[in-house]
Amino acid sequence: MRVLLVLSLLATSVFAEVHTMTLRQALDRALDQNPDVLLSRLDEQKARQQVIYDKSPFTPKVVAGSGIAYTYGFPSTMDGNAPAIVQAQARMAIFDRPQTYRIKQSAEAARGAGIDITLRQQEVAYRVYSAFLDAEQAARSAEAVRTQVQNLDRIKQQVDLRIADGRELPIAADQAAFNILSTQHLATRFTAAQTNTEIALAEILGWPAGDQVRPALEDRAGLIVPSSEDQSLAAALSAIRDVPSRFAGSRGLPEPAG
Numbered sequence: 001m002r003v004l005l006v007l008s009l010l011a012t013s014v015f016a017e018v019h020t021m022t023l024r025q026a027l028d029r030a031l032d033q034n035p036d037v038l039l040s041r042l043d044e045q046k047a048r049q050q051v052i053y054d055k056s057p058f059t060p061k062v063v064a065g066s067g068i069a070y071t072y073g074f075p076s077t078m079d080g081n082a083p084a085i086v087q088a089q090a091r092m093a094i095f096d097r098p099q100t101y102r103i104k105q106s107a108e109a110a111r112g113a114g115i116d117i118t119l120r121q122q123e124v125a126y127r128v129y130s131a132f133l134d135a136e137q138a139a140r141s142a143e144a145v146r147t148q149v150q151n152l153d154r155i156k157q158q159v160d161l162r163i164a165d166g167r168e169l170p171i172a173a174d175q176a177a178f179n180i181l182s183t184q185h186l187a188t189r190f191t192a193a194q195t196n197t198e199i200a201l202a203e204i205l206g207w208p209a210g211d212q213v214r215p216a217l218e219d220r221a222g223l224i225v226p227s228s229e230d231q232s233l234a235a236a237l238s239a240i241r242d243v244p245s246r247f248a249g250s251r252g253l254p255e256p257a258g
Helices: 003-014 023-033 036-060 096-165 173-205 229-251
Strands: 017-022 061-065 087-091 210-215
Touching: 017 023, 023 096, 036 096, 036 229, 061 229, 087 096, 096 173
Parallel strands: 017 210
Antiparallel strands: 061 087
16 A cells, blocks of 8 residues: 555656746636636536526427328328428417526526636635745745855865864864754755645646646836735735736626625
8 A cells, every 4th residue: 555655656746747937827827727716617607507498488499390290091180180291380488487586596696606706716816826925935945045055065165174274173064064964954844845835836726736836037126015014905905806807808707796
């Protein structure tokens, strides 16, 4: 059992991919491929089809065909009349109060499903924003710690030279080596955290299990830093509500409810 688990993990790691994306690309894909959004779209389609089905009794149905059939004796139809070469019939319900109530119920369900898509998109947009920033922060932290390891390694080389010249005690080399090892351990932890955040972001965007989404380097020099916590919160909520509406036109999605 343990061997099968190890083999499955190895197979997943072999086929896993790292996708480098900007925040805008991540939002674009999330609104298209996020599993929760896709399920909401399917629920809306099912609700709309139910409305069409409930309205079908009030829609004229025209059936055309021939009344000719093989028979013994004088040919006739089921109602006793002579058969026609071509005949057409139209059927439609004129008044059905229970069915009218069912139509109204299914229409409200379809409306609710459309609102649910908008709410789901806003939720997914918030999750993408949060996960993307977490992955970006984890990548920057891991890179900073790896740079620190390189700096400590250069410091150890200088310490070794000073010890060789007799200008430093040998214990300084042990201290420098300990600093390198502790920082390497910290770098391993930061790298693992980076991998976990990138995998979590990939799951939100609908990539296969094991894939990672790595934030692309973006120039954010033009960003305006809010002056207070309330202003920052208001700007974030406004941006999240605005995301689905920017993409609704290109995908035929419903506009967000006010």
